Amino acid sequence: MEVERAPPCIVELAGVEARVGSFHLGPVSLALEAGRVTVVIGPNGGGKTTLLRLIAGLIPHRGEVRYCGNPAPATPGRGGLVDYVPAEPQADPYARVEELFKVSGASLDKARRYFPGLDEFLPRRMRELSSGEEKLVCLLRGIASSRRILLLDEPFTHLDVSRQALVLRMLKEEASKGRLIVVAMHELHLLSAIADRVVLLKDGVKLFDIPPSEIEGYLEVIEEAYDASLATIETGAGVILLPSPVDAPGGES
Numbered sequence: 001m002e003v004e005r006a007p008p009c010i011v012e013l014a015g016v017e018a019r020v021g022s023f024h025l026g027p028v029s030l031a032l033e034a035g036r037v038t039v040v041i042g043p044n045g046g047g048k049t050t051l052l053r054l055i056a057g058l059i060p061h062r063g064e065v066r067y068c069g070n071p072a073p074a075t076p077g078r079g080g081l082v083d084y085v086p087a088e089p090q091a092d093p094y095a096r097v098e099e100l101f102k103v104s105g106a107s108l109d110k111a112r113r114y115f116p117g118l119d120e121f122l123p124r125r126m127r128e129l130s131s132g133e134e135k136l137v138c139l140l141r142g143i144a145s146s147r148r149i150l151l152l153d154e155p156f157t158h159l160d161v162s163r164q165a166l167v168l169r170m171l172k173e174e175a176s177k178g179r180l181i182v183v184a185m186h187e188l189h190l191l192s193a194i195a196d197r198v199v200l201l202k203d204g205v206k207l208f209d210i211p212p213s214e215i216e217g218y219l220e221v222i223e224e225a226y227d228a229s230l231a232t233i234e235t236g237a238g239v240i241l242l243p244s245p246v247d248a249p250g251g252e253s
Contacts, residue, residue: 009034009068009148009180011055016063018054025050025204027063034148034180036196037171041188043226047204048184049087052151055182056084067149078149085142087154087184089134093127097137100126104141111144114170131158136166143170149180156187168193188222188230191215192238200225212238 010033017026025047032038032055040048053059057078065072073079091100097118101108112118118140126134135158142150152171156164164187171194175181183194191198191212198215200207202225208218215222216232216239223230231244 009178010066011068011072011149011180012064012066013055014064014066016054016061016065018050018059018061020050020059023047023050023204025054025201026061028201028204028206030199030206030209032180032182033197034178035175037175037181037183037194038197038199039191039195040182040184040199040201041186041191041222042201042207045203046201046225048201049153050204051201052084052153052182052184055149056082056151058084077147081147082149082151083142083145083147084151085138085153085155087157089126089138091126091134091138094125096123096125097129098122100137100141101144104145106141106144107146108144111140114143115140115166132160132163135159136163139167139170143174150174150182152181152183154185155183156185156190164190188241192235192240215239215241 010031013028013030015027015029017024023045028051040051042048050059054061055065057072057074057076067078067081101111115136121129121133121137126137129137139152139155142152155167159167168190171181171183175196195212197209198212199209200222207221207225210218219230219232222241229244231242233240233242
């Protein structure tokens with residue numbers, strides 16, 4: 001069953017701040033638009049997961065968060081508008097895959113349309129799946145939900161190349177239907193294939209918020225943020241960033 005295009009929606013963050021243990025995020029201001037895939041990049045510990053959890057209402061924060069023009073409820077899932085898929089699956093390991101979909105209310109028909117092989121997984125328990133299969137099932141559940149805002153933390157980890165390509169296609173299609181999607185990831189080489197907007201965080205601070213077409217002009221900023229040298233490859237789809245072992249900042253050549 002096709003999902004109807006949702007009305008335009010913007011998630012607005014105005015000077016938001018959050019503290020998790022000794023880590024401090026912000027203040028960060030962003031406007032996240034429906035119909036786009038916003039990708040958040042940055043080094044480990046930069047604040048990507050904290051930002052997603054803040055948007056999802058999972059951690060306390062200061063500053064204003066507005067959903068579709070209205071103040072966001074201060075509740076997990078923000079009043080049923082947000083689906084957050086964490087980096088590591090958190091489903092009951094003894095639950096069957098079919099039960100995971102039933103409990104969440106996600107559409108099995110929609111998930112099957114994206115991944116016809118899903119039926120082979122349905123009778124299996126989560127603990128019986130490989131790490132890649134478990135990750136794919138959790139992503140399918142989130143993508144097949146009816147919630148207008150989808151937040152994905154490290155969606156490409158544990159996935160082989162064919163299933164990474166599947167996730168890319170699913171996210172671009174969901175965005176084309178008007179869904180608001182935010183992805184936190186480390187796969188810089190996939191930016192040109194997925195991102196409509198790129199946000200860089202380091203030490204809880206937003207360093208830029210740009211379209212991917214401008215990424216090459218910010219190469220030094222990215223290298224400094226990651227403390228790593230990057231190589232670039234020009235393609236018809238845009239610039240691909242790859243790690244380079246040569247002259248790595250802070251190391252020997």
